[in-house]
Amino acid sequence: MGRGGSRAAPAAAMPPWHALPDEVWEHAFSFLPAASDRGAAAGACRSWLRAERRSRRRLSVANCYAASPQDAVERFPAVRAAEVKGKPHFADFGLVPPAWGAAAAPWVAAAADGWPLLEELSFKRMVVTDECLEMIAASFRNFQVLRLVSCEGFSTAGLAAIAAGCRNLRELDLQENEIEDCSIHWLSLFPESFTSLVTLNFSCLEGDVNINVLERLVTRCRNLKTLKLNNSIPLDKLASLLHKAPQIVELGTGRFSADYHPNLFEKLEAAFAGDGLAVSVSHLHKFHLNIETVNFQVMDLIEDHGLAVVASSCNKLQELRVFPSDPFDAAGQVSLTERGLVDVSASCPMLESVLYFCRRMTNEALIAIAKNRPNFTCFRLCIIEPHTPDYITHQPLDAGFSAIVESCKGLTRLSVSGLLTDHVFKSIGAHADRLEMLSIAFAGNSDLGLHYILSGCKSLKKLEIRDCPFGDKPLLANAAKLETMRSLWMSSCSLTLGACRQLARKMPRLSVEVMNDPERACPLDSLADETLIDKLYVYRTIAGPRSDTPACVQIV
């Protein structure tokens, strides 16, 4: 800048930086990768707003109904990578009615129109049709990355369109989608001249894949680093595949239980001995761990003694997920308890993210875990039986979870479970300053619990609650808070229709959606204020009420 010395006369003075052309600011903003920083810069003045939005390359729309696709394309015309998320998280567990919404089609259409240079597109929890995929393949000549997470609505026919049409595809990453099998050999539609693949993940695909086609594909894609297969590939074929494609550094074998393949790792190790290949095998309970293991996903069949081995051998572990093998078996044959989590938290200094399903817990264990690992950023504990107290003292687990939020100052995501009173929410509200996402189920005793959360938790963005005795008062008293958040989900609580109507009236920039049992197509207008509602989803939006709601969803 350096013009400080020669200022013009004060009366007519403009700050020197207004004279700088937009390109300079655009270049400056390119050093701000975080969207929140760019957003803050854009808010400073009109010229920065103009420069920032015109140069924005990556756009993340965390709620597809917060803004319209046209708004997004108009405001940020130079976007090359877009991510759009749709349904609320609880849709994963069947709580959101089918046909609720979150269609990707309007986004694909707007992008095809306004972002012809788009290179990356990512959808999460949205309905993506084969037509969408065909449009993607046809509209973006330099399309490189397609990531679909927890989506549905498409089939292998759509994948075939992508394979055939996207000449420069680098990444095809399909995570946990529901994909209909149309018996199309989509893999064989990648042309022989196609060699650009770096990541291929089709682990969620149910159907079979032609192993010869796959072999030819991985052999000619010399830059292929990550390959995640589904479990249709037999073990012996896997070994020969790896031999032909030594460039692969990360291999996933899909939803595979080494339960029935006790020699899985021995066989794979024999296949690529010493090449430093990282293998991720889900649902492993007999395991052969690499001390380099960073993410570990396993079923509770690993039990405490298995986790003790993980604890002692994987000191680079960053993320651990332990799922229940038999979620509905009350007797709990499997010996996975609080012990396993305590051990891992004690011995893995880099552990920062945990998802742990178990059947018993104590405050003492949670306090120890909190003390061991103040660096947690994500702590999700699911004690399978609702309202389960500390199994030794029979006390609520308030003290334990309070210790977690007091100790883990960087905690951004928390799921609580077990027997909990309003007290724990007081702690969370007061201490969890960085918390962005909170999941609560079968907890609390009164409105106070919700009030503590909504009046505290400075950084809260997403709040999802089910089966808690929270009512109208804290919701209405903290209405303004909801506009600072991305969304709120409340189901099977004690909310009345009247409160929802009041909230909608009071806060015009919130969309207040009430959902009923899909079998019951009951017009809300006819119901009295006192009617208890089943599901509430509130989110801030600049797009006004959406027009694609099914019959069981009504915007109040």
Added chain:
Amino acid sequence: MAGAEVDVGTELRLGLPGGGAEAAKAAKRGFEETIDLKLKLPTAGMEEAAAVKQEPAVEKAKRPAEAAATDAEKPPAPKAQAVGWPPVRSYRRNVMSVQSVKNKKEEEPEKQQPATNASSNSSAFVKVSMDGAPYLRKVDLNMYNSYKDLSIALKKMFSTFTTGNNMNDGKLVDPVSGADVVTTYEDKDGDWMLVGDVPWEMFVESCKRLRIMKSSEAIGLAPRTKDKCKNKS
């Protein structure tokens, strides 16, 4: 009720299902009733939760609130589950049964595929215990077409508990004594029978649980010749 205070989560099932079964069943029934209550309507949840504040032990709090309402109507059988709880995605829930189908496809491609679509909608999970094994397993009988298929699956499942590579004629042996084992099952009437006597379909319908026990202990069950044993278990 007696079992209500038992913390079922800590109940490790070691050893034989025979003797312990009654106590376990009673404990379970009490537990199931408690679950049913918890998972009722949200308004009921409020009362329960409020009651809980005074009495931390959840089981205690349930009784005054629910005594009148629930004792008559409660069937002991399948427990009510809250929708979407525990929060596990549906594809993960099915992983155990899906695996057994996939693994059969993989390991023995020349064998007949198990009946899929017809019975895939209904599952027939039964517990399998093996004497000396530290924990029980479960199998879905609908995944198999014949006694032979089941026997192979059981062999695989418990193979870690057998001694040596090649067991007697491919049969399981008791891990401690090395003696022959037989597979028995408890039928709908509560009787323990030797596996293999009735047609497969009838077996699947009437089998409630399986137990692999030492041959020497299988006295008093339906008598069979030695040859039959060799062929079927």
